[in-house]
Structure formats: structure tokens, C-alpha cells
Amino acid sequence: MAILEGEGKCFTSGIDLKMMMGLGAQIEDQCEGRMREALRAVIVDLQDTLSSLERCRKPVLAAVHGACIGGGIDLITCADMRYCSADAYFSIKEIDIGMVADVGTLQRLPRLIGEGITRELAYTARRVEAPEARKIGLVNRVFGTREELGAGVREIAAAIAARSPLAIRGTKEMISYARDHTVADGLNYVATWNAAMLMSEDLQKAMMANMSGQAAEFRD
Structure with missing residues (x-):
């Protein structure tokens, strides 16, 4: 069993803007075609990093507290199940920095919550609070506190681990x-x-x- 949790006040705060700013130097090449090929390789590598959760032989449970923004959505959509505390909120934030989410959200989220609501969230970047996340099927269950979330998810994990x-x-x-x-x-x-x-x-x-x-x- 694997449980994904965040440290600190939130689950994820979104994309590392410093990393984004440094991409140019990372892929720099005199040949435009090779530079674009290098950028594609970076994106594909990031995609594969998250997709490894789906390939994992064991179930992966995401336990979300506080903010789950941008890349955090990409991450939790790869998990087998998602749970959150009452203070959690979710946002597909990429549109606000002028980019298309490219490591899984737009491919996996419609299968979880439907195409219409995915389009709304991806086009507007609006916040989805915990009760709505449960209502639309983004999370399986909402726990009152972060402590209750941790205990509840571990109880579910233990029940799964007891099976073949x-x-x-x-x-x-x-x-x-x-x-x-x-x-x-x-x-x-x-x-x-x-x-x-x-x-x-x-x-x-x-x-x-x-x-x-x-x-x-x-x-x-």
C-alpha cells in the first residue's frame, strides 16, 4: 500500500515557477527543432513520473489537506482513490499562468468527474471546496480534520492490505x-x-x- 500526503499547510501549492523559468536554459540549442524536441522530452518525462502511480502494483491512496493546486490535481488523478479533509480545496490553475495542463489532469479527470465539469474547472481555475469535491466524485470521502483524514485513510489502507x-x-x-x-x-x-x-x-x-x-x- 502507498499513501500520498503533503507536509506543511497544504497538499501541493502548484507548479514550481522557478523551475519553469529555468526551462529555457535546460533545453537551449541552436537548432529550433532540437530545442523543441528537448522540451517535449521534459514533458514526457514528467508525465511518466506521475503515470508510474498507475503502474504501481499496489493501490495508491491520496490524502489531501489544504490546497491541492495545479500539478497536485495531475498527481491525485493517478491515485486509485482520493480522500480529503474538510479544509481541502482544489484548483486546475494552469490556465491562470497561460499554459495547458500537460501531465494528466485533462486526460484523467474527465473519466472521474465528467467532461462538462472538467471543462469548467480547467477553463476558469475556480476553487472546488471539499463538499463539492465529494459531490462531483473527485474524492471518495471528506474527513473533518487532517488528523481524522490520516487515521481514516490508514484504516482503509489496512483493510486493503489484509486482502490477497x-x-x-x-x-x-x-x-x-x-x-x-x-x-x-x-x-x-x-x-x-x-x-x-x-x-x-x-x-x-x-x-x-x-x-x-x-x-x-x-x-x-
């Missing part, structure tokens, strides 16, 4: 795959997956635990 790691990994894989494929493709994939993974020691342990009423212990 092999089954959890397969479930994550199937949900992620289904998002980007047809129902028929997803059914075909899960049939192949279970043909390979179903007859495991985890299955036997889980069945015995259910019959005995005792908790099962699984290998990673």
Missing part, C-alpha cells in the same frame, strides 16, 4: 484496463488473467479463512 495481494493487483489491473478499453476487451482480459492467476495459494487461504472465521496471512 495477488487479487488486489489483478483488480487494479482490470479496473485500469477497463477505463481505456471496451467491455468486451475487459472481459477477455480478465478471463485470461484468471486463467493464469486464479488457482493460487491466496485463493485457498482466503477460502479457508472464510470458513474458519480467522484472518488469512498472504505473501506479497
Whole structure:
């Protein structure tokens, strides 16, 4: 299990403007084409850094307190689940600095909250407070305080960790795959997956635990 949390008064404060200002020197080249190629490589590398959360074999839970701005939205949309405290707020801020969000928000967020509300938030950069974030499906649950958020997310993580790691990994894989494929493709994939993974020691342990009423212990 992995839990994403922020330190200090907020989850994320947005893009590092100093880093943005230094991009020119980083990609400088006498050839215009090569300079643009280098900039594209920087963007693709940043995209891959966040996409690694989706590729992670274990579920990733985001616990958001305070501000979650700009790149923070890109980050949490890669997580399996999102939770926040009552003081949290969210903003797709890139439009306010004259750029297009380019590391995942515009691709993943419509699948979470719908295209219409994504367009509104991306075009206006307005704040979404915790109650609205829950209402539109951006977060699964709102906790009263940061302390309650931390405790609640860890309780959820512990409940997941008690299950078969092999089954959890397969479930994550199937949900992620289904998002980007047809129902028929997803059914075909899960049939192949279970043909390979179903007859495991985890299955036997889980069945015995259910019959005995005792908790099962699984290998990673």
C-alpha cells in the first residue's frame, strides 16, 4: 500500500515557477527543432513520473489537506482513490499562468468527474471546496480534520492490505484496463488473467479463512 500526503499547510501549492523559468536554459540549442524536441522530452518525462502511480502494483491512496493546486490535481488523478479533509480545496490553475495542463489532469479527470465539469474547472481555475469535491466524485470521502483524514485513510489502507495481494493487483489491473478499453476487451482480459492467476495459494487461504472465521496471512 502507498499513501500520498503533503507536509506543511497544504497538499501541493502548484507548479514550481522557478523551475519553469529555468526551462529555457535546460533545453537551449541552436537548432529550433532540437530545442523543441528537448522540451517535449521534459514533458514526457514528467508525465511518466506521475503515470508510474498507475503502474504501481499496489493501490495508491491520496490524502489531501489544504490546497491541492495545479500539478497536485495531475498527481491525485493517478491515485486509485482520493480522500480529503474538510479544509481541502482544489484548483486546475494552469490556465491562470497561460499554459495547458500537460501531465494528466485533462486526460484523467474527465473519466472521474465528467467532461462538462472538467471543462469548467480547467477553463476558469475556480476553487472546488471539499463538499463539492465529494459531490462531483473527485474524492471518495471528506474527513473533518487532517488528523481524522490520516487515521481514516490508514484504516482503509489496512483493510486493503489484509486482502490477497495477488487479487488486489489483478483488480487494479482490470479496473485500469477497463477505463481505456471496451467491455468486451475487459472481459477477455480478465478471463485470461484468471486463467493464469486464479488457482493460487491466496485463493485457498482466503477460502479457508472464510470458513474458519480467522484472518488469512498472504505473501506479497
